[in-house]
Amino acid sequence: MKIALIKPVIGARNGRSYHTPAVLTPLVAGLIAALTPPEVSLEFFDERLAKIDFSRHYDLVAITVETFSALRSYQIAHEFRRRGSKVLLGGFHPTLMPDEAALHADVVVTGTVEGVWPKIVSDLLAGQLAARYDNAAMHALPVTARRSIYNGKGYLPISLVETSRGCRFNCDFCSVHSFYGDIVVHRPIDEVVRELQSLSRRIVFFADDNIVSDPDHARKLFKAIKPLGLKWASQASITSAADPLFLDEMAASGCQAVIIGLESLRAGNLKVMNKSWSLNIGEVSQLLEAYRQRGIMVYATFVFGYPEDTPGLISETVEFAISRRLFMANFNMLYPFPGTPVYLQLQKSGRLLLDRWWLSPDFRWDFPAFRPEMMSPEELADSVKNARKRFNSLSSLFRRSLEFSANLSDPLKALLYLSTNLVSRADISRKSGLRPGLPGCAIAGERAL
Numbered sequence: 180m181k182i183a184l185i186k187p188v189i190g191a192r193n194g195r196s197y198h199t200p201a202v203l204t205p206l207v208a209g210l211i212a213a214l215t216p217p218e219v220s221l222e223f224f225d226e227r228l229a230k231i232d233f234s235r236h237y238d239l240v241a242i243t244v245e246t247f248s249a250l251r252s253y254q255i256a257h258e259f260r261r262r263g264s265k266v267l268l269g270g271f272h273p274t275l276m277p278d279e280a281a282l283h284a285d286v287v288v289t290g291t292v293e294g295v296w297p298k299i300v301s302d303l304l305a306g307q308l309a310a311r312y313d314n315a316a317m318h319a320l321p322v323t324a325r326r327s328i329y330n331g332k333g334y335l336p337i338s339l340v341e342t343s344r345g346c347r348f349n350c351d352f353c354s355v356h357s358f359y360g361d362i363v364v365h366r367p368i369d370e371v372v373r374e375l376q377s378l379s380r381r382i383v384f385f386a387d388d389n390i391v392s393d394p395d396h397a398r399k400l401f402k403a404i405k406p407l408g409l410k411w412a413s414q415a416s417i418t419s420a421a422d423p424l425f426l427d428e429m430a431a432s433g434c435q436a437v438i439i440g441l442e443s444l445r446a447g448n449l450k451v452m453n454k455s456w457s458l459n460i461g462e463v464s465q466l467l468e469a470y471r472q473r474g475i476m477v478y479a480t481f482v483f484g485y486p487e488d489t490p491g492l493i494s495e496t497v498e499f500a501i502s503r504r505l506f507m508a509n510f511n512m513l514y515p516f517p518g519t520p521v522y523l524q525l526q527k528s529g530r531l532l533l534d535r536w537w538l539s540p541d542f543r544w545d546f547p548a549f550r551p552e553m554m555s556p557e558e559l560a561d562s563v564k565n566a567r568k569r570f571n572s573l574s575s576l577f578r579r580s581l582e583f584s585a586n587l588s589d590p591l592k593a594l595l596y597l598s599t600n601l602v603s604r605a606d607i608s609r610k611s612g613l614r615p616g617l618p619g620c621a622i623a624g625e626r627a628l
């Protein structure tokens with residue numbers, strides 16, 4: 180019995196597949212591998228790093244699908260099905276768009292795939308594969324990943340470990356809440372500690388959606404991992420900066436950097452995106468200063484396309500990010516993901532320019548799929564492009580490096596600062612004009628793209 184696991188690329192620019200040199204291990208592939216019995220032969224392809232060999236036959240090809248990679252996933256599915264392999268699609272996108280995914284697959288999985296994977300494998304071995312598996316409980320917080328499947332592929336030397344899934348907040352653009360709903364699940368802390376002890380590397384990225392979603396649980400985790408001497412980073416809400424003692428414990432446990440969704444400098448926008456809770460915990464500059472004082476680097480993300488956004492506000496936001504000497508910042512236009520409140524709202528108000536933008540040959544990464552309220556789509560695209568260029572300019576990189584409490588406070592952080600910023604700088608042109616899917620590939624029932 181042979182199964183292939185596939186992580187697809189998101190698309191192509193100027194006819195060439197998009198690649199970046201900085202790729203982290205996809206955790207879900209290692210978790211599925213750990214749940215696959217040894218009598219089943221498993222091969223793993225990460226198309227972001229190497230081409231897929233379509234000449235091989237598999238009993239099942241399982242593809243993990245995000246909205247950005249949906250079109251490419253359907254192209255891969257079409258090619259393997261044409262050659263006689265059965266195809267399974269799972270992940271965020273098939274969960275939120277199961278009927279669409281079913282047009283391109285023999286099997287669709289909704290919810291977290293790990294919870295139903297053992298059943299899928301036993302059904303496959305028995306020749307009784309169903310067309311649909313739903314893991315409505317979402318509870319399958321899993322086993323330790325089988326990391327040997329990543330060997331020799333060229334990933335960054337950072338171990339990914341999950342301690343929780345889901346987030347207690349419900350920002351209107353975020354597919355995490357659409358996927359998990361109100362459920363936040365935590366792995367038992369002693370199991371997380373055992374996994375961390377088994378790793379040869381001491382640099383870890385916790386792949387949680389929001390590692391501080393439950394502050395009491397986070398405190399217990401920080402206390403348990405402190406003796407391990409790790410250096411770690413994760414996604415966290417800015418609520419982590421509101422309590423000095425909490426932040427002290429987070430820093431003492433080895434936190435080096437946090438990815439924080441600041442989203443907007445305007446209260447009106449934060450209210451519209453259902454993020455007004457972030458207004459109630461303090462002034463943003465002071466909260467950022469709290470991280471800096473503890474040597475924690477801040478990677479901030481901003482999103483534009485909300486009612487108060489104008490070209491002027493986008494410029495102001497870049498200057499804010501540079502003047503606060505942020506380790507890194509992403510300036511994103513709003514991508515309305517299916518199943519999110521903002522997608523439904525844009526659809527209802529007739530402001531979506533491309534309904535299923537993830538399948539459209541007219542969609543590109545650097546142009547909005549909707550009409551903003553206070554500017555034209557072209558103005559939004561140009562302003563975001565200029566923001567990315569300005570933040571990633573050499574003068575900005577130099578100015579932000581003059582931050583000796585966090586960004587350049589030790590050799591590891593200096594290395595992270597330089598490498599992350601240089602990759603991000605190069606990525607602006609690599610992603611410019613990026614379109615979903617690969618040219619010349621067909622998907623079932625559609626014309627060749």
Ligand code: SF4
Nearest residue numbers: 346348349350353355
């Ligand atoms: S805080 Fe972050 S993870 Fe949580 S809902 Fe908002 S954007 Fe999503």
